[in-house]
Amino acid sequence: MASYSTNEFRGGLKVLLDGDPCIILENEFVKPGKGQAFNRVKLRNLMSNRVWERTFKSGESLEAADVMEQDMEYLYTDGEFWHFMLTDGSFEQFAADAKAVGDCVKWLKEQDVYTVVLYNGAPLTVAPPNFVELEVVDTDPGMKGDTAQGGSKPATLSTGAVVSVPLFITIGEVLKVDTRSGEYVSRVKSS
Amino acid sequence: MKPDIPAWQPTATRETLKSRAQLLAYVRGFFAQRDVLEVETPVLGRHGVTDLNLEGIPAAVTAAGVQGGWLQTSPEYHMKRLLAAGSGSIFQVARVFRNGERGRRHNPEFSMLEWYRTGFDDAALMQEVADLVCGWLACPAPVTLSYRDAVRDLAGFDPMTITDLELSRYCERWLEPGQLADMERDACLDLVMSFVVEPELGRDRPVFITRYPSSQAALARTSDDQGFAVAHRFELYVGGLELCNGYWELTDPEEQRERFANDNRLRTAAGKPEMAIDAALLAALDRGLPECAGVALGLDRLLMLKTGAADIQDVIAFPIERA
Numbered sequence: 144m145a146s147y148s149t150n151e152f153r154g155g156l157k158v159l160l161d162g163d164p165c166i167i168l169e170n171e172f173v174k175p176g177k178g179q180a181f182n183r184v185k186l187r188n189l190m191s192n193r194v195w196e197r198t199f200k201s202g203e204s205l206e207a208a209d210v211m212e213q214d215m216e217y218l219y220t221d222g223e224f225w226h227f228m229l230t231d232g233s234f235e236q237f238a239a240d241a242k243a244v245g246d247c248v249k250w251l252k253e254q255d256v257y258t259v260v261l262y263n264g265a266p267l268t269v270a271p272p273n274f275v276e277l278e279v280v281d282t283d284p285g286m287k288g289d290t291a292q293g294g295s296k297p298a299t300l301s302t303g304a305v306v307s308v309p310l311f312i313t314i315g316e317v318l319k320v321d322t323r324s325g326e327y328v329s330r331v332k333s334s
Numbered sequence: 335m336k337p338d339i340p341a342w343q344p345t346a347t348r349e350t351l352k353s354r355a356q357l358l359a360y361v362r363g364f365f366a367q368r369d370v371l372e373v374e375t376p377v378l379g380r381h382g383v384t385d386l387n388l389e390g391i392p393a394a395v396t397a398a399g400v401q402g403g404w405l406q407t408s409p410e411y412h413m414k415r416l417l418a419a420g421s422g423s424i425f426q427v428a429r430v431f432r433n434g435e436r437g438r439r440h441n442p443e444f445s446m447l448e449w450y451r452t453g454f455d456d457a458a459l460m461q462e463v464a465d466l467v468c469g470w471l472a473c474p475a476p477v478t479l480s481y482r483d484a485v486r487d488l489a490g491f492d493p494m495t496i497t498d499l500e501l502s503r504y505c506e507r508w509l510e511p512g513q514l515a516d517m518e519r520d521a522c523l524d525l526v527m528s529f530v531v532e533p534e535l536g537r538d539r540p541v542f543i544t545r546y547p548s549s550q551a552a553l554a555r556t557s558d559d560q561g562f563a564v565a566h567r568f569e570l571y572v573g574g575l576e577l578c579n580g581y582w583e584l585t586d587p588e589e590q591r592e593r594f595a596n597d598n599r600l601r602t603a604a605g606k607p608e609m610a611i612d613a614a615l616l617a618a619l620d621r622g623l624p625e626c627a628g629v630a631l632g633l634d635r636l637l638m639l640k641t642g643a644a645d646i647q648d649v650i651a652f653p654i655e656r657a
Contacts, residue, residue, distance in 0.1 A: 149434075150434045171437060171438065172435065172436055172437025172438075172439075172440055173437065173528045173529070174387070174435060174437075174440065174528070175524050175527055175528055175532070175576060176569070176576055176579050177385065177387060177388075177550065177552055177579060178387055178520070178521070178523075178524030178527065178528070178550070179387055179517075179520070179521035179524040179525065180387065180434070180435070181524075181525060181528065181529075183529075198508040198509055198513075198525075199513075200509075200513060200517070200521070201434060203513070
């Protein structure tokens with residue numbers, strides 16, 4: 144496997160640190176004019192999602208991590224694994240376990256496309272698009288007159304996610320939701 | 335870096351470019367008044383430097399039987415040859431090159447103001463540096479702090495007496511024992527200087543750090559200070575930024591030969607290639623370098639301080655990624 148020396152460090156680089164795949168977030172080069180150079184590096188551990196801060200002497204190197212981001216369509220779950228398929232026409236399928244799917248499970252809708260990070264060829268994490276469109280399957284009945292201002296209530300979506308919505312939303316409507324904040328954005332016109 | 339600016343465009347604003355032009359005019363005016371001669375020496379030289387921590391950039395030049403050279407890391411050797419040839423006090427605004435150096439305060443190519451004053455010692459040159467820098471930045475006059483006191487005050491240990499083991503332990507807050515195993519004492523001190531001391535230096539007013547341990551003398555002469563060998567070397571810090579590095583210059587060719595040889599021993603030990611020693615410089619020293627003090631000052635950083643830029647790319651039209 145290839146390795147990267149400190150000279151090649153930059154944001155976005157995927158490396159192995161203490162055996163875990165990490166992505167470099169920030170790389171700060173520090174050097175007194177006549178002295179030893181160091182790189183102060185912030186990395187996100189892709190397994191634990193924790194941010195690490197490490198210092199490297201200039202010239203040290205890290206092994207490259209075989210990490211790839213791929214767009215994949217969500218197919219179905221068998222209860223133990225969630226199955227995805229590459230959208231590149233190859234029909235190649237990958238099975239992600241609960242750890243890889245994580246919180247994304249509440250945004251998974253069949254036939255929608257997700258970003259799957261593969262580590263050594265197996266799904267490591269699954270990320271939803273920034274916005275998803277999901278149907279309301281349960282919420283308290285709407286009240287007349289509550290069209291514009293004030294008030295919200297919980298609504299359960301088809302995937303099981305619960306979001307806070309305005310009082311006028313009713314069962315059966317399709318909503319646009321921001322997956323980063325988990326917030327309701329708007330109603331989607333029914334087609 | 336600066337992904338929001340299209341790749342063909344400069345990263346410095348027109349205002350900053352104007353400030354750079356004003357700085358160059360200011361520098362030339364400053365030295366004209368003091369009767370210091372402006373010179374130009376090769377950017378592309380026959381030799382690189384032996385310094386353990388400076389990596390030159392080799393150049394594949396071929397002309398008149400000359401094969402290969404180096405982009406210069408500083409104009410020092412050539413300027414010393416001019417001094418030995420009787421130039422008197424000289425200054426130069428030079429482009430210099432250091433491989434691998436890129437960060438918020440570094441670009442592999444940068445502008446260096448380097449000057450030599452015959453008959454000056456380090457104290458006299460520090461005064462002139464203060465005049466130049468404070469005249470440009472309109473800042474209060476610098477205070478002077480010894481390396482030993484600076485480390486003692488800010489890092490809480492005595493850099494002259496701490497044992498190698500204690501120093502290594504101290505550095506374990508940043509580095510793994512495996513990384514520290516082959517690290518020289520001076521590299522550990524550099525770590526402490528960069529991470530702990532430097533960020534605090536020159537916050538309220540500029541500060542000169544002086545009397546470096548003799549192991550960090552480079553081309554400065556050394557003398558005894560309370561039982562410890564120290565270098566007649568100084569650096570100026572403004573707002574946590576290292577601005578210049580100056581020496582009361584070593585003129586003894588024998589000691590210079592020894593330092594070059596020692597540099598190469600350190601390079602070999604660190605797994606770096608040995609560098610050929612510049613015989614022309616040694617010949618000039620043999621002929622006799624006049625008593626002088628010299629200093630190299632980073633003009634890009636001086637511009638950062640003037641314009642309040644946090645990143646060197648804000649003061650350079652085209653940093654290496656778009657060069």
